[in-house]
Amino acid sequence: MIKIPQSTKGLIFDLDGTVANTMQNHFTSWRHAILPHGIDFNQELFLSLTGMPRHATIAKLNEMFGTSMNLQEVGDAKATHYKSLAHTTQEIEVVTDVIKRYHTILPMSIGTGSTKAGAKYTLETIGYSQFFDIVITADDIEKPKPHPETFLKCADLMGIKPKDCIVFEDGELGMIAAREVGMAVIDVNDYFKQEFVI
Numbered sequence: 001m002i003k004i005p006q007s008t009k010g011l012i013f014d015l016d017g018t019v020a021n022t023m024q025n026h027f028t029s030w031r032h033a034i035l036p037h038g039i040d041f042n043q044e045l046f047l048s049l050t051g052m053p054r055h056a057t058i059a060k061l062n063e064m065f066g067t068s069m070n071l072q073e074v075g076d077a078k079a080t081h082y083k084s085l086a087h088t089t090q091e092i093e094v095v096t097d098v099i100k101r102y103h104t105i106l107p108m109s110i111g112t113g114s115t116k117a118g119a120k121y122t123l124e125t126i127g128y129s130q131f132f133d134i135v136i137t138a139d140d141i142e143k144p145k146p147h148p149e150t151f152l153k154c155a156d157l158m159g160i161k162p163k164d165c166i167v168f169e170d171g172e173l174g175m176i177a178a179r180e181v182g183m184a185v186i187d188v189n190d191y192f193k194q195e196f197v198i
Contacts (some may be wrong), residue, residue, distance in 0.1 A: 002098050011165070
């Protein structure tokens with residue numbers, strides 16, 4: 001069970017790979033979209049980019065591999081493939097137990113690199129929409145993780161100082177973002193081991 005320090009005043013949750021077990025589906029869909037362009041989109045590469053919005057991920061891959069993938073076309077291919085798998089998403093219980101335990105006790109929000117529509121669908125699929133009035137997505141910010149804007153917006157809307165928040169994250173970029181503004185981090189990987197199947 002994940003323990004929350006008594007001094008904590010607000011909880012912020014990443015969504016994909018933290019609250020919802022979507023990462024295998026994202027990995028499969030990225031491989032489907034990227035492999036035709038000659039990049040071996042493997043687990044290590046995927047994990048290094050986790051938390052970035054779709055178009056930012058493709059732009060970063062273009063920069064890394066010298067490719068000129070079309071952001072819209074490749075992004076749409078990834079999104080379409082993901083939609084065909086999204087209904088299979090399940091909750092990550094070690095984290096959703098915390099959500100249920102602290103609902104109405106501490107303010108809670110979602111801070112995700114997903115789109116607004118994607119986040120809404122994921123939360124509905126796992127049955128957790130009713131727990132979150134505040135959901136900050138890639139559509140609500142200018143600068144994605146590892147910039148802390150996502151989490152700062154969450155804290156601001158909850159009315160909590162950053163130093164009094166705990167962020168639940170599975171992605172390195174999100175952990176960097178949270179720590180940069182003095183937020184405590186709970187690394188979900190310490191409680192839930194993700195194994196990817198190619």
